[in-house]
Amino acid sequence: MATWPVKRMDELCEITSSKRIFAADYVSEGVPFYRGREITEKYKGNLDVSTELFITEEKFREIDRKFGAPRQGDLLLTSVGTLGSVYVVKPSDRFYFKDGNLTWFRNFKGLNSQFLYYWIGSPQGKAELKKCTIGSSQSAFTIVLLKGIEIELPPPAVQQRIADILSAYDELIENSQRRIKTLESMVRALYREWFVHFRFPGHESIPRITSSLGEIPQGWEVRKLGNLAEEMRRNVRKGKLEEEQPYVGLEHIPRRSLTLDAWEETNELGSNKLEFKKGEILFGKIRPYFHKVSIAPFDGLCSADTIVIRARQLEYYAIVVSCVSSDEFVAHATATSNGSKMPRANWHVLEEYPVVIPTVEVARQFSAVIEPSIRQMQALVFQTINLRRTRDLLLPRLLSGQINVDPSA
CATH class of the missing domain: 3.90.220.20 (DNA methylase specificity domains)
Known part of the structure; x- marks a missing residue:
């Protein structure tokens, strides 16, 4: 089993939060404004999140210019209420977020944010986060305590390799979820086409x-x-x-x-x-x-x-x-x-x-189209569960060095 140096988190990245946004700044559409709920939805693999809050494009640009906004590779951690949901910002993301609800990890130095993402979900990461928890009625993480987290840090090439292996599973999971979403959209569209607009086969x-x-x-x-x-x-x-x-x-x-x-x-x-x-x-x-x-x-x-x-x-x-x-x-x-x-x-x-x-004939025709889609959606769910299970079994073994992925070894 590999032995890696132990580092404090504040040696490896900047840990901060957002600038406060007031209720008066919320608008009905614009740049999405995320709270812990939206990041938890992303952490659970939801392709779309149910955000209800937005800020104007002008407000977002002003904040970005003065203080910065989430960039590709930054990491957000839910830090009040539902703790420990984590998300790495993707190239296509454009949003701002609520101060206090989420902690912002950025400006990484020798730490791969995708590796950190998986580490946070590991037994070692969860144990470290538990040390950062305060509050009884409502649990929370503090930035001061998060800065003191200790992490066994493998070399950058090993971090990248571990992240690549685990993210390959996540990509397969996301592909399955996209297929499910496509099938569900098809079911909804066909129902409207046949039973709302009455454009079913032979309707003419x-x-x-x-x-x-x-x-x-x-x-x-x-x-x-x-x-x-x-x-x-x-x-x-x-x-x-x-x-x-x-x-x-x-x-x-x-x-x-x-x-x-x-x-x-x-x-x-x-x-x-x-x-x-x-x-x-x-x-x-x-x-x-x-x-x-x-x-x-x-x-x-x-x-x-x-x-x-x-x-x-x-x-x-x-x-x-x-x-x-x-x-x-x-x-x-x-x-x-x-x-x-x-x-x-x-x-x-x-x-x-x-x-x-x-008519019974049309009902049977509709079933012949829809029921195979339902069976396929359910098969994809069980496939996704198996992928998650395999990934979660690999996770602690990779992060502990039990499985050696050092390209130089």
Whole structure:
């Protein structure tokens, strides 16, 4: 096992924060303004982040000119609340960020920022960060303590080699995520094309008739969602389970993605849960505007704050999936939810939602296109999980020198 010199972090880079931006500086569009939440989303691999804050182009240029802005290779670390999410700035990035929420590592001297990124996620890095934590009600890192972090630093060529090996896995993971995103976009686009604009195969020869939702193809009808789908309430009482089972909390369901890519294993329940089956739809009913709607890739358990939805007939499965995950349906769930601080959607209200139902033949044609895409998305998720698992097994062995990657050896 290699032995490398120990260095203090403040010997290797500048550790600072941003200049304060006030609420009056926020605008509805412009240069994105990130907080810890957006960096955590990037750390988790989200290709798009749900930023709601922006500053003007003029304000950004002024800050950049006077104090600097994040540059390619700089590293940001979440330092309040959710700690330890880390992101290396890419060439295409252009944003500013909130002071205090994020710590800025820049001007590196003998330290590869991509190597530091992986080191922070390693057992050694996590142990060092733990020493920098203050606060009881809300944990935080301080810049003073972060400057004192000690890191075993291999030669630059070894740092680069380790970063290259681990980033190769991340590139494969990102490619899979891009393919998933493309497939999901296709599903949404096809649903709108077939069932909103009624441009399905053979639509030119089908006359239109008048319905409660306007003109629809002859042979189609408007029905309630409840005629096509039902809520499945299989209650599981709290306590010990006979064996470990996958558990999906609301925190695991991604925003605006059909593809569930996170869960945990549990053998004990602290509160009552619901059982779901593979292929059923998990709809987060708390704050439905978060748009947490995903397809279950296995049998398991979920939070009681989830609506588990099943298509009543197989031929309508793809239509149900597309409908309840659409922006229009989520907007309806939001508008009809109850409660101010913690609004909740109600299935008994949602099942009244009007849906345009095609002929059985068109429904089967739609399923023949959509269902293979759903299976491919789920296969890509499991492929991604395997890649992450392999990367995470390699990480400590590479960083400890147990696996020798020194090009000069």
